[in-house]
Amino acid sequence: MTAHDPLTTFLAAKGALEAAPAPGGARARAWAALCSAAEGVGLEAAYQLYARACQDLQTWPPGTCPTDAAERLSHARLHVLAALARRPPPAADAARYWCDARLPRGRRRVFAVSDLHIDKAGPRHMEWVRAVSPTAFLADVLIVA
Secondary structure: OOOOOHHHHHHHHHHHHHHOOOOOHHHHHHHHHHHHHHHHHOHHHHHHHHHHHHHHHHOOOOOOOOOOHHHHHHHHHHHHHHHHHHOOOHHHHHHHHOHHHHOOOOOOOEEEEOOOOOOOOOHHHHHHHHHOOOOOOOOOEEEEO
């Protein structure tokens, strides 16, 4: 990974935030770096982190937060929210989500299934799980959330 890899930058910023646990300028800068790095990973993650950062700064004792830090984080959060609103509808992203499904079987593919509530949805979801072949996808990765 290079120094400009978004994930590497994100992890470095996360480490800086963990190293600056006390309220103050260093922690505010670490929040800003982490949120900014998250934009390279994904807008949803960035928005959530900006919201957490704004919440964190609001809990600090008076005088411990740099005067412009909360304002800058709040403006950046709104900027990311606007970017989320301008994104194409989910249907436009469908091709990206199905890209591994079209790969030849010899290559490793990644499949992700979300909101599979076996314990709550009744027999429908359990039937789907049982229908997944135990041998057809041995070279693939299935992520179930």
